[in-house]
Amino acid sequence: MLEGILQGLDTLLDPLNLLMVLTGCLAGTLIGMLPGLGPISAIALMIPVTYGLDPASALILMAGVYYGAVFGGSTSSILINAPGVAGTVATTFDGYPMARRGEAGRALAIAAYSSFTGGTVAAVFLLLAAPGLALVSLSFQSPEYFALTVLGLAAISAFAQPGQMAKAWMMAIVGLMLATVGQDVASDVPRFTFGRVELLDGLSFLLLAMATFALSEALMSVLQPPSQEDEGTRSRRGIGSLRLARDDLRQMAPAVGRSSVLGFFIGVLPGAGATLASFLAYAVEKSLAPARRKAEFGRGSVAGLAAPEAANNAASSGSFVPLLTLGIPGSGTTAVMLGALISFGVQPGPRLLVDRPEVFWSVILSMYLGNLVLLFLNLPMIPYLARLLAVPSQLLVPLILFFSLVGVYLVSWSALDLVLMIAIAFGALLLRRLDYPMPPLVLGFVLGPLMEENLRRSLILHDNRLSFLWHRPATATLLVVTLGVLTLPLWQSRVRAQGSPR
Amino acid sequence: MSRALGAERWVALFLLVLSVSYGYFALELESLTLGRSEVLGPRTFPLVLAACGTLLSLVLLLRPRAPGATVPDGRWRGDWFSLVLVMGLMALYAVTLRPLGFFVATWFFLAASSWALGERRVKVLAGVCLAVVLVFELTIRTLLGLYVQDPVWELLGRVLSGR
Numbered sequence: 001m002l003e004g005i006l007q008g009l010d011t012l013l014d015p016l017n018l019l020m021v022l023t024g025c026l027a028g029t030l031i032g033m034l035p036g037l038g039p040i041s042a043i044a045l046m047i048p049v050t051y052g053l054d055p056a057s058a059l060i061l062m063a064g065v066y067y068g069a070v071f072g073g074s075t076s077s078i079l080i081n082a083p084g085v086a087g088t089v090a091t092t093f094d095g096y097p098m099a100r101r102g103e104a105g106r107a108l109a110i111a112a113y114s115s116f117t118g119g120t121v122a123a124v125f126l127l128l129a130a131p132g133l134a135l136v137s138l139s140f141q142s143p144e145y146f147a148l149t150v151l152g153l154a155a156i157s158a159f160a161q162p163g164q165m166a167k168a169w170m171m172a173i174v175g176l177m178l179a180t181v182g183q184d185v186a187s188d189v190p191r192f193t194f195g196r197v198e199l200l201d202g203l204s205f206l207l208l209a210m211a212t213f214a215l216s217e218a219l220m221s222v223l224q225p226p227s228q229e230d231e232g233t234r235s236r237r238g239i240g241s242l243r244l245a246r247d248d249l250r251q252m253a254p255a256v257g258r259s260s261v262l263g264f265f266i267g268v269l270p271g272a273g274a275t276l277a278s279f280l281a282y283a284v285e286k287s288l289a290p291a292r293r294k295a296e297f298g299r300g301s302v303a304g305l306a307a308p309e310a311a312n313n314a315a316s317s318g319s320f321v322p323l324l325t326l327g328i329p330g331s332g333t334t335a336v337m338l339g340a341l342i343s344f345g346v347q348p349g350p351r352l353l354v355d356r357p358e359v360f361w362s363v364i365l366s367m368y369l370g371n372l373v374l375l376f377l378n379l380p381m382i383p384y385l386a387r388l389l390a391v392p393s394q395l396l397v398p399l400i401l402f403f404s405l406v407g408v409y410l411v412s413w414s415a416l417d418l419v420l421m422i423a424i425a426f427g428a429l430l431l432r433r434l435d436y437p438m439p440p441l442v443l444g445f446v447l448g449p450l451m452e453e454n455l456r457r458s459l460i461l462h463d464n465r466l467s468f469l470w471h472r473p474a475t476a477t478l479l480v481v482t483l484g485v486l487t488l489p490l491w492q493s494r495v496r497a498q499g500s501p502r
Numbered sequence: 503m504s505r506a507l508g509a510e511r512w513v514a515l516f517l518l519v520l521s522v523s524y525g526y527f528a529l530e531l532e533s534l535t536l537g538r539s540e541v542l543g544p545r546t547f548p549l550v551l552a553a554c555g556t557l558l559s560l561v562l563l564l565r566p567r568a569p570g571a572t573v574p575d576g577r578w579r580g581d582w583f584s585l586v587l588v589m590g591l592m593a594l595y596a597v598t599l600r601p602l603g604f605f606v607a608t609w610f611f612l613a614a615s616s617w618a619l620g621e622r623r624v625k626v627l628a629g630v631c632l633a634v635v636l637v638f639e640l641t642i643r644t645l646l647g648l649y650v651q652d653p654v655w656e657l658l659g660r661v662l663s664g665r
Contacts, residue, residue, distance in 0.1 A: 166561055170517060173555045177524055180548050189544040192527055222588050222619065223580040395630065398615035401592060402608065402634075409599065410642065418596035422589055433578070434513055452547045 004131070004353075008361020011056050012369065020053075020061040021366055025373045028068020033076045037400065038085040039069035039316075040333050040439070041214035047206050047340050048407040055346040056359045060366040062337050063320070067119060067367075070274060070316055071374050074111045074309060075382060079104060087274030087315070090282045090308035097300040109244050110302060111309045112379045114256050118310030119371040121260035122267070122317035126364050131353060133325040140326070140350065142457035143468045147478035149451040152270045152328050154482045157440050165486075167436045175444020176451070178203055185449070186456060198414075205339040206411060207421055208445060210404050212438045213336075215425035218400040223429070225393055248302050251293075255285045255303040256310040263311030267318020270330035274312035274319075281311030317367055323348055324360055328447070332439025335446045342446075509578070514563035521559055525552025587618045603652035604642075609635045 011017060024046075031042040042065045050058035073085025078095035091111065098107040140148070157168035181192045182202030193199040259281035266277040285307040286297045297304040322330040327349025329335035341348055346356065353360050405418050428438060462468040470476045528548035595611040602610075612631040621627060639655060 166558055166565075170555070170558045170562060173551055173558060174517070174520070177520075177548070177551050177555065180551070184544040187544045189531060191531055191544055191548065192524075219585060219588070223582065223585045225581065225619075392621070394616050394619040394621040395626070397588075397619060398612050399634065401588070401615065402612060405592060405595065406608075406638075409596075415596040415599060418599075419593055422592050422596075426589060431513070434510055436513075455547070 004357045004361045005127075005365070007358050008363075008365045011358040011362035012060070012365045014057075016053075017057050017060050017362065017366070018369075020057050021064050021369050021373055022377070024061045024064020024066075025068040025071075025370055025377070028065035028070075029072035029075070029374070030068075031065070032069030032072025032085055034072075034396065034400070037069075037214060037217055038073065039066050039087075040209075040336055040442075041217055042066070042069040043333060043336050043340075044206070044209040044213050045403055045407060047209070047336075048411055050340065050344075051411060055341060055344045055356070056362050058344060059337070059341065059359060059363050062340065063363055063366055064370045064373075066333060066337075067115075067313065067316055067370050067374060070312055071112070071115055074115065075108065078107045078111060085274075087278050087312040088308075089275070090278040090312075091305065093282065093298055093308075094296075094301045094304035097298070098305065101300060103300070106244060106248070107300075107305060108382055109379065110248065110252060110305050112375055113244070114252060114259075114306040114309035115313040116371050116375040117256045118260040118263055118313035119317055119367065119374075121257075121310075122264040122314040123364065123367040123371065125264050126317055126321060126367070130321060130325055130360075130364065133321065140474070141472075142454045142461060143472050143475040144478065145328075146451060146454040146458055147469075147475045147482070148326060148328050149447045149454065151478050151482045151485070152322075152330065152447060153440070153443060153451075154485045155270045155330075164435055164437075167434075168440045171431075171436055171438065172440035172444040175441040175446075176448040178208065178441075179445045179448025180452075185453065203445075204408075204412060204417065205343060205445065207408050207417055208424065209336050209339065209442060210408055211421040211424035212428040212441060214400065215404045215421060216428035216432065216438075218397055218404065219425055219429050220432070221393065221397055251302040252306040255307045258284065258288075259307040259310040260314045263314030264318040266311075267315030268321045268330070270322055270328065273331040273333070274315040277311040277315035277318075278308035281307040313371075320363070320367075324352060324363065325350065327352070327450075329443060332442050335439070335443040339442070339446045511563055514559050518556060518559035518563055521552050521555030524555065525549060528552055584618055588615055591615050591618065603654050604639055605635055605652050605654040605658075608638070 012021075027046065028039070028042050031037050031045065032039065037045075043062050046062060046065050050061055053061070070085055070087055073088035074091050074095070077085075077088040077091040078099050081092050081096040095107045095111060098104070153172050157165055157172050179202070181199055183190050183193075183200050190200060262281050262284065263274075263277040266280065267273060282297075282304060285303050286294060289297065289301075289303060293301065293303065296302075319330045319334050322328050323334040323338060327338070327347060329338045338348060346352070346359065405421065408417055408421055409415075432438065458468050459465070462471075468475065469479060525548070528545050531545040531548070591611060591614050595607055598607045598610070609631055612634060613627045616627055616631065639652070
């Protein structure tokens with residue numbers, strides 16, 4: 001393992017990769033600060049940039065953009081009560097009230113230190129746990145992989161939209177359907193191509209990701225522009241000092257410690273991510289707080305701000321675990337990363353540790369570096385970065401639209417692709433208005449080929465019988481867990497029915 | 503309120519039609535020939551998906567609205583005019599990229615969309631957008647090493663180098 005760490009360090013310290021960390025964190029922060037664009041969009045926008053790079057650099061860049069975006073999302077949550085990112089909604093609960101009191105600087109500092117700690121703790125866990133998990137997963141075979149892909153889809157559908165599991169599942173199925181377009185790998189039969197040669201390779205993942213996230217979110221802000229009040233608030237308010245008092249640190253420490261661990265483990269679970277982690281951490285800290293502190297929650301409590309911040313960063317790092325070790329993305333964001341990696345010809349999974357250790361380790365190590373960069377570089381730059389929020393949306397939105405379109409054009413050189421993107425983005429906008437979540441769609445699209453391939457292999461290995469589903473203990477366990485996840489809403493309503501009235 | 507409810511049913515209907523036609527086209531796929539026993543051929547997975555999709559969209563179409571569930575107000579409120587305008591501009595951009603060249607097409611797109619969204623200062627429309635296009639084209643050509651078809655750029659190049 002030490003050898004691997006050294007190898008990863010060697011790769012990371014390459015000047016290009018160091019530049020990638022810096023660029024990723026900075027770009028991610030900028031993009032994350034813009035309300036409406038989240039980590040998924042940020043990463044999708046970066047994919048065209050990564051096409052000229054080798055896989056390690058590309059993954060490092062994308063990882064940097066990921067935390068950068070989460071960090072940037074906190075900034076706009078605190079400054080203008082407009083979470084740039086779903087995982088930072090919980091940050092607004094106590095961050096914004098603090099900012100309104102003129103203590104925005106203090107809030108930003110608390111958020112930064114908590115995020116740093118959360119991310120670092122998670123990176124340590126990742127460093128220790130990942131190789132072990134990777135080795136265990138080497139014993140996974142096709143049936144387990146099939147069950148795992150089913151679990152991943154089930155989990156993301158269950159968590160994506162509480163109470164709307166049917167819609168989430170429908171999106172996952174649409175994603176799976178889209179994935180079948182193209183030439184079937186096993187039999188070379190063209191499927192759903194309607195005779196068009198361009199479709200033989202299937203639908204472009206980049207196009208789908210950009211259209212359903214970056215472009216549709218930008219279109220959303222054209223349809224419903226951010227309110228005038230927010231724009232005025234941005235320019236008026238000062239930031240205040242970035243210093244923290246000792247008492248602040250004392251309050252933060254236990255909250256951050258607990259939330260980091262909680263966040264990591266939630267992040268590891270497929271389907272759950274930064275959003276769930278941040279809400280849970282907030283709830284936990286609130287219930288654990290002594291009476292005099294409890295009243296502060298929602299009004300500018302230090303712990304109330306520190307907890308979700310630590311948790312969402314820890315969860316972001318945690319979500320890399322299934323991606324790097326099993327090759328199964330646990331969230332929409334990591335699904336996009338997986339899609340990008342596959343287009344580089346790198347197959348994440350247990351073989352990654354063995355075949356391309358420099359990719360595996362350098363990504364993990366880049367997390368440490370990324371956290372440091374975010375803390376030392378970004379925090380002092382916040383006042384300047386905040387100026388970005390003052391750019392009027394009439395200019396900003398066309399720029400975002402332009403980035404999305406050009407990103408795809410530079411890869412495919414097809415005007416038809418751009419028109420297709422516009423159509424898909426519009427469809428995505430309509431679907432989102434109706435509460436159909438997009439992450440299951442992307443996950444379905446990315447997992448589709450894996451699912452079909454593993455099912456095929458499992459059937460071949462077991463004489464075309466479905467018995468493999470229950471003959472192998474690991475597979476059976478995974479499927480039982482899947483069933484549990486699918487019936488989660490039933491458990492929840494039962495608990496609610498029996499619970500005491502509030 | 504009932505308008506939004508109608509929209510939900512329409513989308514569910516659309517998804518139903520999608521699933522059914524997907525299944526139809528899946529049936530048309532050639533299966534592996536020579537009578538080999540085929541458990542998982544090219545059409546198996548799609549057929550399963552079509553079945554699930556049909557089932558789910560039927561559920562979404564026909565399920566009764568949960569009691570007490572309200573449709574958020576203002577769901578469909580918004581600046582649809584600007585949205586359609588911007589979408590039209592994007593389509594125009596896609597179509598004019600090759601004939602007009604990157605420089606002109608992008609400049610026009612940025613300026614026109616900013617204008618569509620409310621920007622009226624001519625200096626900004628002309629100046630800032632121009633600057634952005636210049637920076638971009640430079641980056642794309644030098645840093646990324648890609649070649650974008652652009653007669654204006656070529657012209658600029660010739661003029662600047664005095665040819």
